[in-house]
Amino acid sequence: MRKTPRQARSRRTVERIIAAGREVLLEDGYDAFSTNRVAAAAGVSPGSLYQYFPDKGAILDEVIDRYWEEVTERVAASLADRIGETGPAMVRDAADALLAALEADRPLLRVVAEELPATRHKARRAKLEVRVRELMTAYLAGRPEATHRPEPAVTAWTLVLALENVALHYVLDEPGIDRDRVVAEMVALVGGYLSVPDPPRSAGSS
Amino acid sequence: MRKTPRQARSRRTVERIIAAGREVLLEDGYDAFSTNRVAAAAGVSPGSLYQYFPDKGAILDEVIDRYWEEVTERVAASLADRIGETGPAMVRDAADALLAALEADRPLLRVVAEELPATRHKARRAKLEVRVRELMTAYLAGRPEATHRPEPAVTAWTLVLALENVALHYVLDEPGIDRDRVVAEMVALVGGYLSVPDPPRSAGSS
Amino acid sequence: MRKTPRQARSRRTVERIIAAGREVLLEDGYDAFSTNRVAAAAGVSPGSLYQYFPDKGAILDEVIDRYWEEVTERVAASLADRIGETGPAMVRDAADALLAALEADRPLLRVVAEELPATRHKARRAKLEVRVRELMTAYLAGRPEATHRPEPAVTAWTLVLALENVALHYVLDEPGIDRDRVVAEMVALVGGYLSVPDPPRSAGSS
Amino acid sequence: MRKTPRQARSRRTVERIIAAGREVLLEDGYDAFSTNRVAAAAGVSPGSLYQYFPDKGAILDEVIDRYWEEVTERVAASLADRIGETGPAMVRDAADALLAALEADRPLLRVVAEELPATRHKARRAKLEVRVRELMTAYLAGRPEATHRPEPAVTAWTLVLALENVALHYVLDEPGIDRDRVVAEMVALVGGYLSVPDPPRSAGSS
DNA sequence: TATGAATGAGCATTCATTCAT
DNA sequence: CATGAATGAATGCTCATTCAT
Numbered sequence: 001m002r003k004t005p006r007q008a009r010s011r012r013t014v015e016r017i018i019a020a021g022r023e024v025l026l027e028d029g030y031d032a033f034s035t036n037r038v039a040a041a042a043g044v045s046p047g048s049l050y051q052y053f054p055d056k057g058a059i060l061d062e063v064i065d066r067y068w069e070e071v072t073e074r075v076a077a078s079l080a081d082r083i084g085e086t087g088p089a090m091v092r093d094a095a096d097a098l099l100a101a102l103e104a105d106r107p108l109l110r111v112v113a114e115e116l117p118a119t120r121h122k123a124r125r126a127k128l129e130v131r132v133r134e135l136m137t138a139y140l141a142g143r144p145e146a147t148h149r150p151e152p153a154v155t156a157w158t159l160v161l162a163l164e165n166v167a168l169h170y171v172l173d174e175p176g177i178d179r180d181r182v183v184a185e186m187v188a189l190v191g192g193y194l195s196v197p198d199p200p201r202s203a204g205s206s
Numbered sequence: 207m208r209k210t211p212r213q214a215r216s217r218r219t220v221e222r223i224i225a226a227g228r229e230v231l232l233e234d235g236y237d238a239f240s241t242n243r244v245a246a247a248a249g250v251s252p253g254s255l256y257q258y259f260p261d262k263g264a265i266l267d268e269v270i271d272r273y274w275e276e277v278t279e280r281v282a283a284s285l286a287d288r289i290g291e292t293g294p295a296m297v298r299d300a301a302d303a304l305l306a307a308l309e310a311d312r313p314l315l316r317v318v319a320e321e322l323p324a325t326r327h328k329a330r331r332a333k334l335e336v337r338v339r340e341l342m343t344a345y346l347a348g349r350p351e352a353t354h355r356p357e358p359a360v361t362a363w364t365l366v367l368a369l370e371n372v373a374l375h376y377v378l379d380e381p382g383i384d385r386d387r388v389v390a391e392m393v394a395l396v397g398g399y400l401s402v403p404d405p406p407r408s409a410g411s412s
Numbered sequence: 413m414r415k416t417p418r419q420a421r422s423r424r425t426v427e428r429i430i431a432a433g434r435e436v437l438l439e440d441g442y443d444a445f446s447t448n449r450v451a452a453a454a455g456v457s458p459g460s461l462y463q464y465f466p467d468k469g470a471i472l473d474e475v476i477d478r479y480w481e482e483v484t485e486r487v488a489a490s491l492a493d494r495i496g497e498t499g500p501a502m503v504r505d506a507a508d509a510l511l512a513a514l515e516a517d518r519p520l521l522r523v524v525a526e527e528l529p530a531t532r533h534k535a536r537r538a539k540l541e542v543r544v545r546e547l548m549t550a551y552l553a554g555r556p557e558a559t560h561r562p563e564p565a566v567t568a569w570t571l572v573l574a575l576e577n578v579a580l581h582y583v584l585d586e587p588g589i590d591r592d593r594v595v596a597e598m599v600a601l602v603g604g605y606l607s608v609p610d611p612p613r614s615a616g617s618s
Numbered sequence: 619m620r621k622t623p624r625q626a627r628s629r630r631t632v633e634r635i636i637a638a639g640r641e642v643l644l645e646d647g648y649d650a651f652s653t654n655r656v657a658a659a660a661g662v663s664p665g666s667l668y669q670y671f672p673d674k675g676a677i678l679d680e681v682i683d684r685y686w687e688e689v690t691e692r693v694a695a696s697l698a699d700r701i702g703e704t705g706p707a708m709v710r711d712a713a714d715a716l717l718a719a720l721e722a723d724r725p726l727l728r729v730v731a732e733e734l735p736a737t738r739h740k741a742r743r744a745k746l747e748v749r750v751r752e753l754m755t756a757y758l759a760g761r762p763e764a765t766h767r768p769e770p771a772v773t774a775w776t777l778v779l780a781l782e783n784v785a786l787h788y789v790l791d792e793p794g795i796d797r798d799r800v801v802a803e804m805v806a807l808v809g810g811y812l813s814v815p816d817p818p819r820s821a822g823s824s
Numbered sequence: 825t826a827t828g829a830a831t832g833a834g835c836a837t838t839c840a841t842t843c844a845t
Numbered sequence: 846c847a848t849g850a851a852t853g854a855a856t857g858c859t860c861a862t863t864c865a866t
Contacts (some may be wrong), residue, residue, distance in 0.1 A: 154391060664841080
């Protein structure tokens with residue numbers, strides 16, 4: 001009946017380190033993300049970092065992992081709220097959810113997407129893509145008449161990449177476009193694309 | 207009739223430095239892009255770097271600039287070859303040109319797009335986007351019946367981001383999708399999107 | 413009962429660095445006072461320097477500070493030995509003490525006074541001047557009949573600068589003057605100056 | 619009948635370099651006194667510097683030499699204006715002349731006296747001291763009754779050092795003392811000192 | 825466990841000087 | 846003579862990582 005069992009203290013330290021990492025990233029940027037600074041922010045000694053993480057990169061990875069996890073959860077949560085909707089409304093909600101999830105922590109998104117080498121968060125971002133892809137696949141599976149594209153996997157792959165970049169740039173570049181407009185375009189992108197029959201090469205087939 | 211006119215030597219040195227920068231980036235990666243290494247690769251002394259560039263970043267910028275310039279030129283050149291085509295064929299060619307331009311130097315694209323912080327080449331990439339956007343605008347302007355989207359600027363913005371990311375990931379991630387398939391999807395993305403009238407809400411009532 | 417308590421190690425390192433700095437200054441001169449050389453002389457790595465000093469200048473400052481502190485203490489100590497003396501004897505002792513303090517480490521004095529930019533040790537030297545000024549003021553206050561100069565602060569300022577330079581040059585330039593002679597001149601300088609009434613114009617009418 | 623005989627151009631270049639050196643010293647400080655900068659300021663190439671000077675130090679030496687030469691000339695000129703004066707008035711004029719000579723180019727004096735290592739201008743400064751010493755010796759020789767100090771050479775040595783430092787610090791430190799006051803103190807210093815008979819150790823001679 | 829002093833290879837940059845042209 | 850590109854040793858400093866305590 002220990003109050004702070006062996007692992008609890010470690011767990012707390014780990015959390016402090018990760019929180020400190022996020023804080024440093026957010027407030028000082030990627031270039032300032034040094035082990036010494038993270039340790040200082042976490043209130044532990046530099047050496048202690050290595051009790052819980054093999055190297056600096058592992059701390060950073062954890063911070064990034066969590067960021068994308070949060071984004072993913074925000075998307076999921078937003079959609080859960082509107083579950084049961086169907087057709088275009090669902091697409092619209094999904095687009096809005098994606099935007100909202102990215103807008104939720106713009107400063108950190110900026111650091112993650114702009115200051116970090118892409119390799120650092122590629123893997124994690126892939127998870128978000130998978131999640132959205134699943135959603136999309138479920139939607140398509142449930143309404144087979146909704147698409148005329150021949151390969152669902154490729155369709156989902158294409159759509160996710162297209163929407164992801166549009167959403168990302170809308171949030172980060174603040175291009176002065178009305179938010180509703182962007183959502184509308186995303187919906188149009190999805191709707192239009194799905195409605196195109198394959199093969200489209202009708203003309204060149206000599 | 208001088209063999210090495212005054213400026214020729216410097217020009218050659220500048221080119222050697224830039225070539226060395228590219229080489230280091232390609233063969234050793236971004237983390238190894240140090241002034242000493244670039245100087246060594248260029249066969250000049252570290253000090254010579256600073257006769258032509260204010261700092262390390264300027265060398266890197268030049269390398270990146272040139273890379274995106276090449277990509278832009280490749281796109282332009284590919285399209286010039288097939289000028290005069292219209293309709294879906296033109297879209298197809300444009301998609302193919304974009305893919306080809308990115309495929310031309312995959313190893314360097316990988317470093318530039320994955321290892322560098324996005325901020326380092328954001329500005330340059332924007333130029334490519336502008337170019338493609340112009341192409342698109344010209345196309346849309348010439349065939350006003352081709353689109354039902356209400357705001358051409360937003361349409362171009364959306365499309366460029368969508369296509370860029372699809373093309374980029376196809377080239378870098380080698381997702382095991384047939385190249386023609388990807389081109390077809392890109393064409394479908396464009397064609398479908400452009401054909402969706404606004405507001406898109408009404409479309410759902412069919 | 414730890415053999416090397418937490419702070420002892422760092423304290424020792426700091427002292428080693430300062431001692432090494434002094435050594436380098438002494439043996440290799442100011443131009444050779446580089447961080448790498450000081451680190452090597454201290455038997456520590458260059459990085460260790462920065463655990464205790466913000467930059468190179470801070471190490472140098474500490475060495476200089478300590479040198480002038482030692483000089484100040486030597487002056488004070490010499491005078492303490494002969495406390496209670498009055499009149500000309502006291503002036504003589506003070507002059508002798510100043511000379512002795514500067515003679516104690518002539519090699520370092522040479523580097524500090526001749527190789528360093530004056531700005532580097534101006535502030536520290538001022539402390540010595542203040543100390544001597546205080547001594548002088550005390551002397552003058554105790555024997556108001558001893559001076560006919562109208563402004564004690566100006567008198568002390570003048571005297572300190574005059575004596576300082578005479579002492580400094582005697583020690584550094586080794587001008588081939590008998591030491592007792594110099595002391596006598598310093599005493600005469602003080603005694604004569606203090607005895608001149610103000611305004612001095614009137615004196616010329618004799 | 620050449621307009622610019624061979625040596626004239628060189629002479630002009632040498633002068634330009636020296637002027638540029640002075641300018642750099644004055645406007646950018648000693649730390650910025652680099653060959654490249656001096657060359658640029660002189661409008662010549664770095665290589666040309668070495669046609670006329672063996673190394674950087676030689677240029678600096680020349681600039682410093684000239685500065686002290688100017689000071690010396692200013693002192694001499696000031697005194698020439700008031701030639702024929704005798705006694706205390708002459709001392710007063712000499713003190714004033716010294717002050718004036720140092721005040722004439724305070725910014726350069728500051729760089730020379732504070733930023734440069736003393737070794738760099740020690741030799742030159744000595745020349746000024748010699749000059750003043752000569753003046754003093756002449757004065758003392760002409761009025762043997764004016765001093766009771768036993769060794770004229772030592773007397774002059776002492777006095778020059780005393781006055782030099784007082785004057786230097788008055789000009790550079792701007793200690794908030796009235797200029798006339800300082801002149802008066804310098805005069806008192808001289809007058810008082812010279813009037814002290816030797817040996818002064820009357821009391822301690824047990 | 826936790827510490828934090830110590831490490832040291834490595835970095836970007838400078839600048840007095842040289843020498844082919 | 847004059848040039849100015851090229852040099853390269855040397856500089857001050859950083860920071861991920863280790864390890865004795």
